[in-house]
Amino acid sequence: MMKLDRREFILGSAATLAAGTSASALPVSKLVQRHPGYGAAATLLDLQADPRLGEAISTYCTQVVPVQELKWPMLRPDAHTFAFEHADAIHDFAQKNDLTMRGHTLVWYYDIPDWTKQLKDSKAVERAYVDHINTVVSYYKDKLTSWDVVNEPIPDNPKSVKDRRDTFWTQHLGDRWIPLAYRTAAAADPSVKLAINEYDIESAKDSFIAKRAAYRNLIMDLLDQGVPLHAVGLQSHLHAELEIDTHGLADFVTEVRSWGLEVFVTELDVNDEKLTGSPSERDAIVAKRVDDLLTAISTSGPVRSILTWGISDRYSWMNGLVKRPDKQPNRPLPLDGEFKPKPFMDVIGKFTKDV
Structure with missing residues (x-):
């Protein structure tokens, strides 16, 4: 692997310098726009490429999360290397802008580097698994507010409440792969909050109701085993054409909070692929979906952590993978492609003013 100098990531371009502007140097008019508890995901490359992205995050947000930089493929190019430079640069951006940072993600079924699949037996897989979690969490001890420890453990269309996603980790570690991840992370940093994360x-x-029931069952099972789980993450990649099940979602959130768990909105955006109408009409529906979501979650208490998966439509993953029939760009995030706020951002402000 070609080693990249950490300073190059932080200072190698004018964009990075702009993104790293101290929050204390921002105009008061911008600082007052910050929404307590609100954050956004970003990649280092986008922060470096466009100064407006770092400025937007430092203007509206109090926290940030890396999109790719803490996932296995980028962090672990081979079995013997931990490449922290990319994530460190985002952490430095956060510190310079008076933002907190959370970790995403320690274990995900989807993003597994090829070298792990060459491991010879289950004992070797377990050693790599435990070593990765221990090393990464120890490295960022006392630097992050929380970790998405296990990401997306429930299959789409689960057959029963006990259904779990069949993964590379399941095949080698059995049912204990999830408890093992949490116990390893907690031992490495007893003070960081450990979350589980799921979508749809x-x-x-x-299918959503079935997945919610399976998610509830898994959370309850982990707590029954004494697993150190502190928060439940709702990714909330919403579908604009689908109304929010406000009653069912409120009941779910109320119950998990009664178990002593926090509830985070971790990856919020709204896919408007199936909406018709003008941009302003689509934006109004998107804002309504977000308002309904956050209203349901707020029934049993304030939403103290809301992260959108990006902040500007220009840098949304959806516009790379989700194509509207009319060829117009998707409008899934609080700021449009020119970084102008939309009704979505007003909704964020409504639910963070008292946090």
Whole structure:
């Protein structure tokens, strides 16, 4: 692997310098726009490429999360290397702008580097698994507010409440792969909050209701085992054409909070692929979905952590992977492609003013 100098990541371009402007140097008019508890995901490359992105995050947010930089493929190019430079640069950006940072993600079924699949037996897999979690969490001890420890453990269309996603880790570690991840992370940093993270549980479609029930069952099972789980993450990649199941979601959140867990909105955005109408009409529907989501979650207490998966439509993953029939760009985030706020941002402000 070619080693890249950490300073190059931080200072190698004018964009990075702009993104790293101290928050204390920002005009008061911008600082007052910050929404307590609100944050956004970003990649280092985008921060470096466009000064407006770092400025937007430092203007509206109090926290940030790396999109790719803490996932296995970027962090672990081979079995013997931990490449922290990319994530460190985002952490430095956060510090310079008076932002907190959370970790995403320690274990995900989807993003597994090829070298792990060459491991010879289950004992070797377990050693790599434990070593990775221990090393990464120890490295960022006392630097991050929380970790998405396990990401997306429930399959789409689960067959029962006990259904779990069949993964590379399941095949080698069995049912204990999830408890093992949490116990390893907690031992490495006893003070960081450990979350579990899942998507597609917010609507009243049968598949969403089934997934929500399986997610609830897994959370309850982990708590029954004494697993150190502190927070439940709702990714909330919403589908604009689907109404929020406000009653079902409120009941779910109320119950998990009664178990002593916090609730985080971790990856919020709204796919408007199936909406028709003008941009302003689509934006109004998107804002309504977000308002309904946050209203349901707020029924049993304030939403103290809301992260959108990006902040500007220009840098949304959806516009690379999700194509509207009319060829117009998706409008999934609080700021448009020119970094102008939309009604979505007003909703964020409504639910963070008292946090």
